[in-house]
Amino acid sequence: MAEGLKKKGTVKSLSSLFPPEETQKASERVRDTIAERHEELQQLKSFISDNTNLVNLVRTLPNELNHQIMVPFGKAAFFPGQLIHTNEFMVLLGDGYYAERTSKQTVEILKRRGNILESQVESLKADIQDLKTEASFFENEAGRKDLVEIVEDYEEESSLQEVSKAGDSKADFASSTEAESKGTGNEGDEYARIFSRIAELEKEEEEAEKDEDDEDEENEDDIDHSVNQDSVDQESISCGVDGSKLLPVYQDGSSQDGTPASSKPRFTESSIKPPVRKENVRAPAVTKEEVFVRTSEPSTNSSKAFTGSIVEHTRNLETNPREPSVAHSSKPVSRFRMNRK
Amino acid sequence: MDRIREEKIQRFEEFVDRRLKPDLVHAIAQRDKVFEQQKIFSDLKRNIENLERNSVTSLSTLVNLGSEVYMQADVPDTRHIFVDVGLGFHVDFTWSEALNYISAREEKLDRQIEDYTRLIASIKAQIKMVCEGIRELLQLPESS
Numbered sequence: 001m002a003e004g005l006k007k008k009g010t011v012k013s014l015s016s017l018f019p020p021e022e023t024q025k026a027s028e029r030v031r032d033t034i035a036e037r038h039e040e041l042q043q044l045k046s047f048i049s050d051n052t053n054l055v056n057l058v059r060t061l062p063n064e065l066n067h068q069i070m071v072p073f074g075k076a077a078f079f080p081g082q083l084i085h086t087n088e089f090m091v092l093l094g095d096g097y098y099a100e101r102t103s104k105q106t107v108e109i110l111k112r113r114g115n116i117l118e119s120q121v122e123s124l125k126a127d128i129q130d131l132k133t134e135a136s137f138f139e140n141e142a143g144r145k146d147l148v149e150i151v152e153d154y155e156e157e158s159s160l161q162e163v164s165k166a167g168d169s170k171a172d173f174a175s176s177t178e179a180e181s182k183g184t185g186n187e188g189d190e191y192a193r194i195f196s197r198i199a200e201l202e203k204e205e206e207e208a209e210k211d212e213d214d215e216d217e218e219n220e221d222d223i224d225h226s227v228n229q230d231s232v233d234q235e236s237i238s239c240g241v242d243g244s245k246l247l248p249v250y251q252d253g254s255s256q257d258g259t260p261a262s263s264k265p266r267f268t269e270s271s272i273k274p275p276v277r278k279e280n281v282r283a284p285a286v287t288k289e290e291v292f293v294r295t296s297e298p299s300t301n302s303s304k305a306f307t308g309s310i311v312e313h314t315r316n317l318e319t320n321p322r323e324p325s326v327a328h329s330s331k332p333v334s335r336f337r338m339n340r341k
Numbered sequence: 342m343d344r345i346r347e348e349k350i351q352r353f354e355e356f357v358d359r360r361l362k363p364d365l366v367h368a369i370a371q372r373d374k375v376f377e378q379q380k381i382f383s384d385l386k387r388n389i390e391n392l393e394r395n396s397v398t399s400l401s402t403l404v405n406l407g408s409e410v411y412m413q414a415d416v417p418d419t420r421h422i423f424v425d426v427g428l429g430f431h432v433d434f435t436w437s438e439a440l441n442y443i444s445a446r447e448e449k450l451d452r453q454i455e456d457y458t459r460l461i462a463s464i465k466a467q468i469k470m471v472c473e474g475i476r477e478l479l480q481l482p483e484s485s
Contacts, residue, residue, distance in 0.1 A: 092409030
């Protein structure tokens with residue numbers, strides 16, 4: 001009703017929201033619907049009374065061996081005759097299937113049918129009650145001058161804030177919103193993909209340990225895929241010293257990064273995410289070995305390689321915990337937008 | 342001048358919508374009812390002829406007790422049949438009497454159907470004529 005009101009905190013009197021003619025039309029329509037429902041209810045009640053009559057009939061028929069009746073022959077003719085086998089009934093189960101039942105069994109079937117009818121009556125009555133409340137709203141409340149409607153868009157505001165928070169990495173935000181917008185079912189896929197990607201990268205690293213150029217390319221690829229360009233630069237600057245210094249720094253960094261990475265998400269993130277985090281924690285262990293291996297290699301190359309590898313893995317450690325958190329905070333935004341659209 | 346014409350057109354349209362069309366619907370419904378009756382009696386005729394041909398004197402059948410619950414019924418003597426003659430009266434006929442009655446009844450139903458068909462046709466003609474009148478008043482070119 002108040003779709004046009006998207007500003008924060010709009011106050012309108014109810015009588016201005018619902019012009020009298022419209023109110024009258026609406027109440028008329030609601031009343032028509034109520035009448036319709038009443039007819040349906042009446043029909044259902046007649047079904048129920050038919051059913052109870054039939055139950056009584058089925059109960060009493062087997063009391064005697066046979067009953068003199070007029071047997072219908074077509075719709076316009078009868079034969080004088082009698083009912084025989086008074087404890088045998090053929091009951092339609094539906095879809096053209098009939099079952100031969102005794103009187104008691106038939107009564108049970110009919111009672112079940114009666115229960116279904118009763119529940120239908122109940123739901124219909126609730127329906128009518130709802131419609132009556134609606135009608136009384138249109139008749140009593142909608143025309144009153146002293147009532148106002150206050151419309152305030154809470155979610156719009158909060159989502160905007162979150163956008164600005166998460167806005168420092170646009171590309172990732174876009175990709176995460178894309179992933180989120182596909183729904184919760186795709187979240188699992190998303191993580192599975194990240195998972196497989198990490199495994200892939202590890203394998204590649206192990207295979208191409210001696211091939212530094214390839215390694216660098218991979219690292220660059222990784223940088224492109226991961227989020228924060230600024231943090232990358234900072235990391236590479238802080239780590240970009242010589243090999244002898246780098247080793248302890250890196251080890252410290254990995255251990256320091258490892259602990260918050262594993263401890264943080266447990267407090268903040270949902271239960272699906274820790275596995276991914278564990279993978280991340282494991283990743284530096286692999287790289288540590290690499291680092292040790294490379295110290296034995298020529299210094300110029302190794303320093304090159306170090307910066308590369310350090311950039312990659314500190315990046316993975318630092319950004320990955322951030323990445324899901326960004327995705328997490330952006331979740332309500334995207335869903336909210338989906339709803340809006 | 343224009344206003345008079347407009348009023349006239351409106352009156353004609355109202356006549357078509359409120360009088361002729363409901364009449365037409367009603368007549369068609371009546372005719373459908375007669376069709377139903379005709380079908381019932383033609384079925385009955387066929388059934389009796391079947392009985393005659395097979396010289397069935399006793400019959401066992403299923404009777405609908407309501408809500409599609411059936412019970413077996415036995416007719417010891419089929420030579421006497423009670424046929425609905427209208428207004429809730431049933432007459433005890435033998436087969437040949439019943440067949441005579443049914444053919445007379447069918448004739449009457451046929452006449453009724455013819456009457457209704459004629460009535461429907463005349464209502465349709467009236468609707469068409471009034472529409473044609475409206476068209477002339479509006480001075481539109483002939484459509485068909």
